[in-house]
Amino acid sequence: MKTIALVGQPNCGKSTLFNQLAGYKSLSANFPGATVEYTKGQTYIGEEIAEVIDLPGTYSLSWYDDAEKETVRALFSEHIDVIVNILDASTLVRSIELTIELMSLEKPLVVALNMMDEAVRKGIYINAKKLEDILGVKVVPIVAKKGKGIKDLLEAIKTAKKPLKRCVYSKEVEKYINKLKECIEKNGLSGEWPPKLMAIKAIEGFEPCMEPLENSTCKASLNEARYALRDGLVIVQERHALCMDIFEKVAVVKKKEKKSLETILDSILLHSLFGYISMFLIFFSIFYAVFHGGVPIENLIIGIFDKIDASLTSALAHNKLILAIIRGVVDGVGAAFGIAFPYLLPFLFLISLLEDVGYLPRIGFLLDSTMHKMGLHGTSIIPFVSGYGCSVPAIMTTRILKSRKEKIISAFLASLVPCSARTTVIMGLVGYFIGYGYAILLYGINIIVIMISGMILKKLLPGISPEMALDIPPYRLPTIKTLLLKTWHKVKDFIFLAVPMLIAGSVVLTLITYYNLDGIINGVFKPFMALIGLPSSIAVVLIFGILKKELTLLMLYQALGLSSLSQIPKVLTHEQMFVFTIFVIFYIPCIATMAAIKKEVGLKATIYITAGTFVLATVLALIFKVLLYSVWI
Amino acid sequence: MKLIEGNIDKNYIVESIDGGCMAKDRLWKLGIIPGVVIKIKRRAPLKGPLMLEVNGSDVVIGRGIASRINIKEIE
Ligand SMILES: Nc1nc2c(ncn2[C@@H]2O[C@H](COP(=O)(O)OP(=O)(O)O)[C@@H](O)[C@H]2O)c(=O)[nH]1
Numbered sequence: 037m038k039t040i041a042l043v044g045q046p047n048c049g050k051s052t053l054f055n056q057l058a059g060y061k062s063l064s065a066n067f068p069g070a071t072v073e074y075t076k077g078q079t080y081i082g083e084e085i086a087e088v089i090d091l092p093g094t095y096s097l098s099w100y101d102d103a104e105k106e107t108v109r110a111l112f113s114e115h116i117d118v119i120v121n122i123l124d125a126s127t128l129v130r131s132i133e134l135t136i137e138l139m140s141l142e143k144p145l146v147v148a149l150n151m152m153d154e155a156v157r158k159g160i161y162i163n164a165k166k167l168e169d170i171l172g173v174k175v176v177p178i179v180a181k182k183g184k185g186i187k188d189l190l191e192a193i194k195t196a197k198k199p200l201k202r203c204v205y206s207k208e209v210e211k212y213i214n215k216l217k218e219c220i221e222k223n224g225l226s227g228e229w230p231p232k233l234m235a236i237k238a239i240e241g242f243e244p245c246m247e248p249l250e251n252s253t254c255k256a257s258l259n260e261a262r263y264a265l266r267d268g269l270v271i272v273q274e275r276h277a278l279c280m281d282i283f284e285k286v287a288v289v290k291k292k293e294k295k296s297l298e299t300i301l302d303s304i305l306l307h308s309l310f311g312y313i314s315m316f317l318i319f320f321s322i323f324y325a326v327f328h329g330g331v332p333i334e335n336l337i338i339g340i341f342d343k344i345d346a347s348l349t350s351a352l353a354h355n356k357l358i359l360a361i362i363r364g365v366v367d368g369v370g371a372a373f374g375i376a377f378p379y380l381l382p383f384l385f386l387i388s389l390l391e392d393v394g395y396l397p398r399i400g401f402l403l404d405s406t407m408h409k410m411g412l413h414g415t416s417i418i419p420f421v422s423g424y425g426c427s428v429p430a431i432m433t434t435r436i437l438k439s440r441k442e443k444i445i446s447a448f449l450a451s452l453v454p455c456s457a458r459t460t461v462i463m464g465l466v467g468y469f470i471g472y473g474y475a476i477l478l479y480g481i482n483i484i485v486i487m488i489s490g491m492i493l494k495k496l497l498p499g500i501s502p503e504m505a506l507d508i509p510p511y512r513l514p515t516i517k518t519l520l521l522k523t524w525h526k527v528k529d530f531i532f533l534a535v536p537m538l539i540a541g542s543v544v545l546t547l548i549t550y551y552n553l554d555g556i557i558n559g560v561f562k563p564f565m566a567l568i569g570l571p572s573s574i575a576v577v578l579i580f581g582i583l584k585k586e587l588t589l590l591m592l593y594q595a596l597g598l599s600s601l602s603q604i605p606k607v608l609t610h611e612q613m614f615v616f617t618i619f620v621i622f623y624i625p626c627i628a629t630m631a632a633i634k635k636e637v638g639l640k641a642t643i644y645i646t647a648g649t650f651v652l653a654t655v656l657a658l659i660f661k662v663l664l665y666s667v668w669i
Numbered sequence: 670m671k672l673i674e675g676n677i678d679k680n681y682i683v684e685s686i687d688g689g690c691m692a693k694d695r696l697w698k699l700g701i702i703p704g705v706v707i708k709i710k711r712r713a714p715l716k717g718p719l720m721l722e723v724n725g726s727d728v729v730i731g732r733g734i735a736s737r738i739n740i741k742e743i744e
Contacts, residue, residue: 095698127726130700158725242694272697273704308714401729405717408731414718503731504718505692507699 038086039115040079040193043107044122045134046093047394047509049150051075053122053180054090055521057190062088062525072106073435075525081194089116095130097137097233098242101438101502111141112228118144118196120189125155125162125177126510128287132279135171136203140233144196147175148189153182154510159291167286172200181515205274212261213239213271219254235261240268298511305395311402318395319421322386326425327456330378337377341370357550364546368539371584375428375534375628376527379456383422383429385523391436392514392522397506404504410490411445411501413437419446420486423453427625428534430455431632432526440637441499447633448493448645449486451625452652454479457585458621464589464601466617470610482621485656533635534628541583541627548576554595568619568657569665570612571596581620583627588620611664615657623653672719672738675709681740682706692734700724701738 044050054062058077065076075090091110092103099105111119121138123131138145149164168175174192178185204210216235220226225248226234237245239261249258265271304310344366352359390396400414407416415436422430430450434443454462467475494501548554554576558565561575577595581588593600596607608616624646625633634642675681683703686693700723701707708722718731 095695098694100692100695127724129724130698130726133698240694240697269703272702276697276700276702276705306711306713306720397729401713401718401720403717404713404729404731405715503692503733505695505699505730505734506728508720508727508729 038081038084038117040086040088040118040120041111041116042088042090042120042122043111043134043138044093045095045124045131046506048093048122048124048131049180050093050122051090051522052515052518053148053150053178053186054088055518056180056183056186058088059521063528067106067110072103074106074110079190081190086193094134096134098237098240098245100505102440103438109228111138116143118146118193120146120148120193122148122150122180125149125151126158126160128155128160128162129279129283132282133275135173136275136279137233139171139173139199139202140230142198142230145173145199146189146192146196147171147173148180148185149175149177150180152177152184153179154512159289161288161290163286167282170282170285181518203275203278205271209265209271209274212257212264216254216257216261219257220249223252223254225249225252225254236268236271239265240271301511302398305398306401315399315402318390322383323425326379326382326386329382333378334374337374338370341366341373344370360546360550361543364543365539367546368542369535371538371542372531372535372628375426376530379426380429380530381523381527383425384432384526385519387418387422387429387433388519388522389514392512392519394509394511396436397508400504400506401508408501408503409494410449410487411494411497412442412490413501413504416442416446419450420453423450423455424459425456427451427453427455427629428530428632431629431636432530434636439499439501441497442501444497444637444641444645445490445493447637447641448648449490451629451633451645451649452482452486452489452622454482454621455585457626460586461589461617461620465592465604465613469605469613474614478617478621481618485622485652489652529635530628530632534631537627537631538583545580545583548579568615568654569661570616570619571607573597574616578620578623581626582624585620585626611661614664615661618660619653619657621653622649622656624650670740670742671736672709672740673732673735675740677709677711680706680708680743682743684739684741687737687739692730696730696734696738699728700726701728701730706743707740
């Protein structure tokens with residue numbers, strides 16, 4: 037089976053094209069040993085079936101972040117038979133730079149010239165045939181969004197050839213490049229890189245290409261070239277001039293581009309005051325929509341599963357053990373559906389919408405300075421804000437982040453944000469019994485703890501957080517089809533991932549009840565509970581809370597031996613309720629969240645994050661215990 | 670003059686990018702190359718990043734990077 041790789045600069049319409057080619061059956065996978073993810077699927081090329089992989093967008097073959105690095109590595113690997121380079125016709129000059137680099141890989145290459153409609157709207161008319169002649173690579177004009185030109189593209193992929201030409205620099209420049217290239221070849225230093233590309237990148241000062249030459253005989257040629265070519269600037273300028281030249285040869289610009297609507301939108305959405313207000317309103321409406329739509333649906337789903345539970349109980353009443361296990365399975369599936377459909381689906385859909393419309397990078401612009409203090413970029417606000425709904429989609433949105441460090445920090449911090457389940461505990465316990473002011477105080481404490489944790493993690497974790505440097509795409513209307521497919525991929529991921537864990541977790545819990553292990557668990561945790569000043573009978577509640585956080589409230593009164601929630605103040609003091617809630621907000625993410633964290637950042641980081649939240653919760657509970665007992669009257 | 674000191678809505682020519690700038694390669698790819706004309710469109714509040722117009726596209730770069738780019742005013 038042939039493997040086709042889609043490569044392009046960010047926002048060129050790559051995933052739109054991918055979804056046109058591969059459709060709903062595709063799945064996402066991680067690059068081995070990396071937190072970076074790509075999507076793969078299958079498509080028919082004529083009669084033959086082929087694998088299509090959608091690599092993360094990259095500006096060039098010299099990477100700036102983890103995602104770009106994995107793309108470059110994948111391109112070097114043997115598996116790829118045809119590279120499809122997607123260009124944004126409306127930003128042709130910049131796009132061709134990547135094409136020129138891809139040509140040097142000497143693999144069969146096809147150029148898909150996307151966004152032809154947008155280019156025309158900007159008054160840019162491109163002669164694809166001319167571009168094809170100049171580049172020596174097959175060029176197919178397409179409009180991925182409307183599915184135009186896809187057939188021709190598939191035809192071109194079928195007959196794809198290696199590039200006929202190579203990018204040639206001026207004689208003087210070529211002299212230095214070739215000298216270094218020959219040295220690299222002779223000494224076998226190039227590794228996976230094509231020798232000439234490595235020579236160019238080394239002269240341009242790209243670390244991973246310079247390093248292998250550091251202590252070699254080629255060091256002298258490298259230094260000489262870097263000196264003569266002004267640290268590679270001469271190459272860069274020549275290449276830029278070449279791209280401009282190609283553009284002028286193949287394109288006619290008719291009218292001055294008119295971006296009035298975009299200018300108006302930006303002047304509001306990026307305004308130093310209104311920008312933040314609009315951002316707040318946008319997120320608020322998303323929450324409002326998801327919650328008001330989600331709660332009834334969740335209740336409906338819970339209702340259905342409760343009925344199944346009830347009929348199981350009566351049918352299997354004679355065999356309690358089997359009943360316990362089957363109920364565990366049913367509850368686990370119920371919990372998964374209760375998260376996936378009411379919250380995950382609409383949430384991920386709306387976030388994908390913001391992403392494809394082009395709003396996310398703009399949020400990045402507005403919030404970058406605040407988030408940078410926590411080792412994050414502006415776009416990391418998305419996992420946080422989403423966290424107030426449900427931690428699972430929140431963690432899944434860390435996918436939009438580029439570096440591993442950033443992902444781990446965001447995943448950790450997002451899991452600390454009180455989700456709707458923890459909101460029930462905050463409101464139902466602290467809000468109801470102590471006062472709503474104290475509930476709001478808890479939210480404030482939560483934000484402060486998150487910010488401090490972020491600053492500490494930034495210092496603690498290895499790796500640097502590169503500063504923001506990216507292009508802001510124009511506003512674009514995405515298609516419903518692409519959005520639904522993107523959402524579907526993610527929901528499918530969640531179902532495969534979380535359902536087994538939720539089932540296993542809930543079976544374990546029903547077995548605990550069945551064998552009456554509560555007493556033993558409470559006994560084991562007694563010293564710990566005493567430490568944070570809570571009755572030992574609620575240790576088991578906290579264990580159940582790992583399955584679903586709302587259980588910590590629902591099971592609390594039973595565990596305390598009371599007949600209803602309203603009697604809680606008889607056994608727990610206000611201080612204890614406050615400390616209990618603090619602990620519940622921060623301790624150990626729920627099972628579904630852990631599954632999502634594992635998917636995004638791997639098992640080891642998940643273990644650290646889980647342990648970290650537990651330590652954090654304990655420390656905070658202790659601090660507040662001491663604090664409250666000394667100041668509370 | 671450093672890019673960070675530039676004024677909004679004014680055009681400048683990029684003169685050079687300081688050595689040791691991690692993002693140099695990325696800047697080149699975004700079209701921020703010595704000799705090219707750029708326009709500063711807006712700054713994010715609270716010492717946030719800068720938004721530039723380069724070659725008809727909008728580009729956002731952090732302050733740290735912007736303080737390593739040397740520019741010249743166009744008369
Ligand atoms: N006008 C136009 N918009 C397109 C075209 N292809 C994709 N888009 C839109 O461009 C935006 C970004 O596309 P996406 O596929 O997410 O880009 P990616 O970042 O390269 O994966 C989406 O809103 C798409 O609907 C096209 O051919 N013409």
